[in-house]
Amino acid sequence: TSPANYVYTFLQPIITELFALATDGMEVTTIEGESINAKVHLLLFTGDTLAVADLINHRGHSHKYGCRICPIAGVYNGGTYFHGKASSHTPRSVDSYRTLNETLGITRSPIAFHPDFRGPAFFGLDEMHLFGQNLARRLREYFRPYPDRNILPDVETRNYPFLLTDNRTMKHVGQDMVKSRPLLPGHFDGNWTDISSGSSRAVDWIDFMLYALPTLVIPYLTNKKSKEILNNLVIACHLSLRWEVRPEDMNFVRNAMSRYQVFLDTNAQGGHISRKSQPVQIHYLGHVSYIMQCLGPMPAYSCRSLERTIGQYKQMSISKNKKGPSLQIKLEDRLIKNIADAHSAAQENVNEDGELCVLKGKRYKIDGDAFAKLRRALKRYLARMGLGGGNDGVEGWSFYGQMERDGKVYRSVCSVGGDI
Ligand SMILES: [Zn+2]
Incomplete structure (x- = not known):
């Protein structure tokens, strides 16, 4: 049995539940005592390239x-x-x-039969691995000192498209990054340090690509066409990482990425x-x-939060020789605590304005604008997916603060009275 086949042995319980929630749904008792049937739809099922390959039985x-x-x-x-x-x-x-039967590298998988499955976009595309772990590192490798593993045929001639003026190398770029550090506003995700130092994480690589490349590297390119191609590529990455994307942005991204690919090929x-x-x-x-x-927008389905979760599990002190059972006990403890928290939260009263939410006993105000945005985004998504009978059916959606399932009370993070 290949590792890919193991994925579904532990995903099976959640897969079964997701299928049932999307087809039969669940009975929800609202805070007003009304009973509704609610279905839960799966928006996407994502991970890094290797994880998704296992999930969909792709040969990789x-x-x-x-x-x-x-x-x-x-x-x-x-x-x-x-x-x-x-x-x-x-x-x-x-x-x-x-x-x-395997067709073009893919054999059928359970997830492809989920009622919400709509094709390849269902598995997302993670910006952190795509830009941080791959593109940014590869861009760096175009410049001296070239890594041994990637010997390029033409590097010292004028035909090489990524030649820099004044014998500039990545060592100079790294020094400039360190020198400029005190002058920068502190809003970067990464550490902003010499990218060649070896300790760089995906966020550091993304900073390098978005900010250091267009200022400390691209202006020194001898080839005009390369300048334009790489500048547009960096702009395309900036646009892809924004939380709001316009149709013209998507056109720009498509053109810039295509031109970069054609440039490499030529x-x-x-x-x-x-x-x-x-x-x-x-x-x-x-x-x-x-x-x-x-x-x-790509940040909405990024793997960054998944990576943080992996970090949390890695930090757990679990028994060395009985890893599985030890982790199971830890997870069960946490589950019990979560249910207890949900129960105690459910005892609290909702304020008159009905716009408060309860999280671990603390109260947070949800800003009306943020909520309207969330609602609009959800409606657009449902319309696009053809759920709820098109635009008309979507009108009936509302959020409820509390529900009951199998005799247990659950409370959603956002508690809003009536239709919003
Ligand atoms: Zn493709």
Whole structure:
């Protein structure tokens, strides 16, 4: 049995529950004593590339059909590489995730039969791994000192598209980053330090790409076309990481990513850069605008919160020789505490304005504007997914503060009286 097959042995309980909640739903008793049938819809099921590959029985990034979004055929060259622009390939169909016999690298998986499954966008696309772990690191490797593992054919000639003036290297860039640190406002996610120091995390790499690359590297490029391509690529990443994305932004992102991919391909064909410059992570950039069209801004389905959760589990002190049972006891303890918290929260009174929420016994005011935004976003999403019978059906949605299931009282974080 491959590791992929293990995924569903522990996901099965939650998968069964998610199917039941999306089809049969659950009976909810509202704070006003009204009984409604509520269904729970699954918006997306995401993780990093490797986790999603296991989830959908995809043969992964080294396979000929190594893209989970489109059926592009990769070329084997010591690894599998995907040339040209991704946006010219039509996304895989819903049925292609449900076939019994392997088709283009994918065999059917339980999640592909979930009633809310709508195709490749269902698995998101994580900005942290895509930009931080991959793109930013690869961009750095275009410049001296070049890493040994990525020997480029043409690096010392004028044909090399990423040549810098004045013999500038990444060592100078690192020194400039350290020097500029005291002058910067402190609003970066990362540490803003020499990116070559070896201790950099994904957030540091993203800062490097968004802020250091356009100021400390790109202006020194000798090749005008490279300047333009990389500048637009960085702008596309900025736009992709915003919480609000307009249709013209998505067009810009699609064009900038496509032009970068074509630029790499042309230079690889001309023998100026390595043919290995386009692994699947670079190919996925071409799908960013498609994913944003389906799911909205990338921070909304980023893996950053998942990574923090992994950090929490890693920090737990669990028994070395009985890891499984030890973790189970810890999780059960936490569950009991959560239920107890929910019960005590349910004893509290809602204020007259009905706009308070209760979280761990503390009270938080929810700002009316934020709530209206949330509601609009939900309505747009439901309309796009064709849920609730189109726009008309969506009008009936409202939020309730409290519900009962199997005799237990649960309270939602947001407690709002009546229709909002
Ligand atoms: Zn693709």
